[in-house]
Amino acid sequence: MTWGYVFRRLAMFFAVVLAATTVNFIVPRLAPGDPTAAVLEQLMSRGQQVQGAQDIVTVYRERFGLDDPMIVQYGRYLFNSLRLDLGSSISYFPQSVTSAILGALPWTIALLSVSTVIAFGLGSLIGALLAWPGSPRAVHRLAPFLMVLSAIPYYLLALIVLYLLAIWTGWFPLGGAYSVFPNGFSFPVLWDLAYHAFLPALSIVLAGLGFWALGMRGAMINVLGEDYLALAEAKGLKKGRIFFKYAMRNAMLPQVTALAIALGTAASGSVLVEVAFNYPGIGYLLYNALRSSDYFLIQGVAFFLVITVAFAVLVLDLLYPLLDPRIQRL
Amino acid sequence: MSKLLEVSGADVVFQLGLNKTKTALQNVALAVGGQQPSITAVVGESGSGKSTLIRLLLGLQPPSRGSVRYDGAEVSRLSGASQRTFRREVQAIFQDPFAVYNPFYRVDHALMTPMRAFGLVRSRDEGYARIETTLQRVGLRPEETLGKYPHQLSGGQRQRVMIARALLLDPQIILADEPVSMVDASLRSTILEILFGLNRDLGISLIYVTHDLATAYQVADTIVVLHGGHILEVGDADAVIHRPQHPYTRALLEAVPSPDPDRDWNLDAEPPAPSAFLPTGPIGLYHTEPLRAVAMPLRPDEAPTTAAAVQQAVNATRSHHHVQAKP
Amino acid sequence: MYSLLRNTRAALLYLGASPKMIAGLVILALLLLIGLVGPLFIDVRLAEPISVRTNQPPSADHWLGTDSGGRELLAVIIAGTPQTLRMGVLAGVIGTTIGVMLGLFSGYFGGWWDRIISGVTDTMLTIPPLAILLVVAASVRAVNVEMMALIIASLSWMHATRVIRAQVLTLRELGYVQMARLSGLGNFSIIFREIFPNVIPIAFASLVGATSGAILSGMGLEVLGLGPQNTPTLGMTIYWALLYAAFSRGMWWWWCPPIIILALLFIALFLIASALDDFANPRLRSQS
Numbered sequence: 001m002t003w004g005y006v007f008r009r010l011a012m013f014f015a016v017v018l019a020a021t022t023v024n025f026i027v028p029r030l031a032p033g034d035p036t037a038a039v040l041e042q043l044m045s046r047g048q049q050v051q052g053a054q055d056i057v058t059v060y061r062e063r064f065g066l067d068d069p070m071i072v073q074y075g076r077y078l079f080n081s082l083r084l085d086l087g088s089s090i091s092y093f094p095q096s097v098t099s100a101i102l103g104a105l106p107w108t109i110a111l112l113s114v115s116t117v118i119a120f121g122l123g124s125l126i127g128a129l130l131a132w133p134g135s136p137r138a139v140h141r142l143a144p145f146l147m148v149l150s151a152i153p154y155y156l157l158a159l160i161v162l163y164l165l166a167i168w169t170g171w172f173p174l175g176g177a178y179s180v181f182p183n184g185f186s187f188p189v190l191w192d193l194a195y196h197a198f199l200p201a202l203s204i205v206l207a208g209l210g211f212w213a214l215g216m217r218g219a220m221i222n223v224l225g226e227d228y229l230a231l232a233e234a235k236g237l238k239k240g241r242i243f244f245k246y247a248m249r250n251a252m253l254p255q256v257t258a259l260a261i262a263l264g265t266a267a268s269g270s271v272l273v274e275v276a277f278n279y280p281g282i283g284y285l286l287y288n289a290l291r292s293s294d295y296f297l298i299q300g301v302a303f304f305l306v307i308t309v310a311f312a313v314l315v316l317d318l319l320y321p322l323l324d325p326r327i328q329r330l
Numbered sequence: 331m332s333k334l335l336e337v338s339g340a341d342v343v344f345q346l347g348l349n350k351t352k353t354a355l356q357n358v359a360l361a362v363g364g365q366q367p368s369i370t371a372v373v374g375e376s377g378s379g380k381s382t383l384i385r386l387l388l389g390l391q392p393p394s395r396g397s398v399r400y401d402g403a404e405v406s407r408l409s410g411a412s413q414r415t416f417r418r419e420v421q422a423i424f425q426d427p428f429a430v431y432n433p434f435y436r437v438d439h440a441l442m443t444p445m446r447a448f449g450l451v452r453s454r455d456e457g458y459a460r461i462e463t464t465l466q467r468v469g470l471r472p473e474e475t476l477g478k479y480p481h482q483l484s485g486g487q488r489q490r491v492m493i494a495r496a497l498l499l500d501p502q503i504i505l506a507d508e509p510v511s512m513v514d515a516s517l518r519s520t521i522l523e524i525l526f527g528l529n530r531d532l533g534i535s536l537i538y539v540t541h542d543l544a545t546a547y548q549v550a551d552t553i554v555v556l557h558g559g560h561i562l563e564v565g566d567a568d569a570v571i572h573r574p575q576h577p578y579t580r581a582l583l584e585a586v587p588s589p590d591p592d593r594d595w596n597l598d599a600e601p602p603a604p605s606a607f608l609p610t611g612p613i614g615l616y617h618t619e620p621l622r623a624v625a626m627p628l629r630p631d632e633a634p635t636t637a638a639a640v641q642q643a644v645n646a647t648r649s650h651h652h653v654q655a656k657p
Numbered sequence: 658m659y660s661l662l663r664n665t666r667a668a669l670l671y672l673g674a675s676p677k678m679i680a681g682l683v684i685l686a687l688l689l690l691i692g693l694v695g696p697l698f699i700d701v702r703l704a705e706p707i708s709v710r711t712n713q714p715p716s717a718d719h720w721l722g723t724d725s726g727g728r729e730l731l732a733v734i735i736a737g738t739p740q741t742l743r744m745g746v747l748a749g750v751i752g753t754t755i756g757v758m759l760g761l762f763s764g765y766f767g768g769w770w771d772r773i774i775s776g777v778t779d780t781m782l783t784i785p786p787l788a789i790l791l792v793v794a795a796s797v798r799a800v801n802v803e804m805m806a807l808i809i810a811s812l813s814w815m816h817a818t819r820v821i822r823a824q825v826l827t828l829r830e831l832g833y834v835q836m837a838r839l840s841g842l843g844n845f846s847i848i849f850r851e852i853f854p855n856v857i858p859i860a861f862a863s864l865v866g867a868t869s870g871a872i873l874s875g876m877g878l879e880v881l882g883l884g885p886q887n888t889p890t891l892g893m894t895i896y897w898a899l900l901y902a903a904f905s906r907g908m909w910w911w912w913c914p915p916i917i918i919l920a921l922l923f924i925a926l927f928l929i930a931s932a933l934d935d936f937a938n939p940r941l942r943s944q945s
Contacts, residue, residue: 012776012779012780015776015780016780016783016784019780019784020784020788020789023789023792023793024792027792027793027796027797028796030796147927147928147931148924150927151920151923151924151926151927151928152920152923152924153873153876153919153923155876155877155880156916156919156920156923159895159912159916160916162904163904167904167905174905260783261782261783263783264782264783264784264785264786265785265786267785267787268785268786268787268788268874268877271785271787272787272877272880272881275880275881276899286791286881287881290795290881290882290883291882295795295796298791298792298795299792301788301791302788302789302791302792303788305785305787305788306784306785306788309783309784309785310783310784313783388839390835390838414841417839417841418841421839422839424832424835424836426832428832429831429832429833430832430833430835430836431832431833432833432837432851432854432855433855434854434855435854440833440836440840443837443840443842443850444839444840444841447840447841447842447846448840448841495840
């Protein structure tokens, strides 16, 4: 790893942020009508229901400064986005888009990271065992089942899980993240949180498991053909040591690369899982924003989704050299 | 008489990193073609710069310093018709007779495509007529060769089809990069015989790049010894093989196991590392005999000669008694 | 041309013997059949809202019952399945074509173009597709199937670019590509006549993958209510079912069929892509 590498990864991160901001800026302007039209139309259709409608209109007129040249508008938009000022939400007015999202983001990050780590770890282990000639028969029988699982998207699995384990059997809650909003941490509170998170997490784990297992199986088959494995065996090393230290360790490298690429899709999928379970993360926030045509909140959720994933990928890319001894350390 | 392909004072330096470079060739001068069609063997181990030299001569690798000229014109600046002429007239045969075939197509594709691309034939039938004659010239039966996929032919057959491919383009010069090292031993002499015949009967000049001194001696007029990107010795093939003068050439010859049962192979002797023969300071080629030059430390008072000059000298003497084909 | 035929035959022989391929194709054919044969028996106009009595469980008249909007659900499935497939294939073909072209050029020419193309590809791959689609679909409210396909296609080329580029980087160094240059072929002839035929299996696998990904993205938008409003689609059916609480009301006939059909579709495409992958990467073949 060189400074050039670190610099490139950082540049990529900022390129993503810039791209997301630009899309957010350009797309509404490509749509017919001026950008405030949608907001105004929204407010009018709701009549008196929105308190301070006039305030919102003023805020947006000012914010867009529609008489300024495009480049000035863009510059201002960029500047505002970078300091995370994404305007105020309509459905959560007077809350700002950023504060609405920051309230929901921890739920999403906790759910997504825990379940992705479980899916990645467990899937890789199963995949490695699938390719390993010495593993028990039962493991090999898992393969077709995992293939089917990996084909079904997060959202559909979530609906199936929801029906089977919540509605039909009644074992788990139908949705939400807690029975009463947690104040402080005690065992019952944690238990309640885990109880509510179980089904959404299970959906994400099940949906990811097959993908990681099949990827690992492929990488492992390649590694098993290498001479250093035959050598390790000839040296009389213990099976378990060969499996973990020689085969799995090398096969994990492409998996980590794949993780960086799959994270975006996983995040998209888990947003939908939240919708299915009314889980109060950004997916659920998004669903409400869509229902009430809260355009700035929709943009904000998209923006945060992009930078959260980009940040995770950045961290992963910077950690990768620690795993791969062929890459020089700083 | 054929056109001259000439490298003079060429360096090839690869940029590996920000401040890391590798010099693949240094101050190389060579000539192929010209007044007398000739065969020059370039002998070197892997890493000596052989492959870079071939790429340089084919115009696929521009020199970092110096020039590569064909018929008087700088190769990297050729364009349009003259570039096409160069491409057609300077052909190559490579080491791996399998990788050069696109596995997607029959061998016919490898023969027909270049003729079509250079506009040498007007119709498919005309093309096939030429292909059949040429295949016979390299000792293949057209009916057993055409319509086959590369993997259905033997290594020797594939290499001969490649020679036919080059011949179909009426080349002036053929660069053969280890053409027999991946072919079965029993077929090697057949292929070398064909290459030798191209020079003798068709007046095509060849550069024969190899690591094998024995085959170099069999076919070449001049032998050039390349090591670490430097030319260390150049001279008449007989002289270089029988009376090597540079220590590296001597080491190479000593490394060849002798088939004489009375001579020990002396496997215990630790041969000096190849890097031991690399020059430590600036060097130049100086004549030790009229038909020979050896690399020595640069002399301030004497202008060094070039491998190209020695080649020309060898060719000039050979042309008088060129018929003395070696076994 | 002959060689194309021969290679196709070899591919078909291999794939014809692959159980995954057969299973995938059979499922796909059955789903296609729903869209082709269905309209002969069922009036698909019943898929429009307020055309039948609402909330009817399956019966002899309405085999799959009706929903709260007054749609006959069998008609919805028959009309919606081909729409979903059409959108996916359209987006997949456009996306893969762009992806393959970029991959070929990027890998073959290298240099600055390659750095730019692969930089953009790697960057785009990390962007959650849903985020971009949301912003676009939410501002272009009145989408139809074709437009949705175009929008999704603009986000489904990266995978093809990545795998094709990697393959071309290897192929570029092979003897026959060097030879083609000595044979007087220009860059474009080399790319399309010498290199392209050898990446066809991978391109096909990416096409199937991209199609599946496009259907996934489309479904994601639809279940959020951002799909085509005037065309019945499977995803929108799930959206309506959730909106009207079909789960807790026990209206299984409403949400079950679209989920099953979509799941079958994804499984079929996965099996086909996986069989094509096995064909393109023979090392995995012997193990599966």
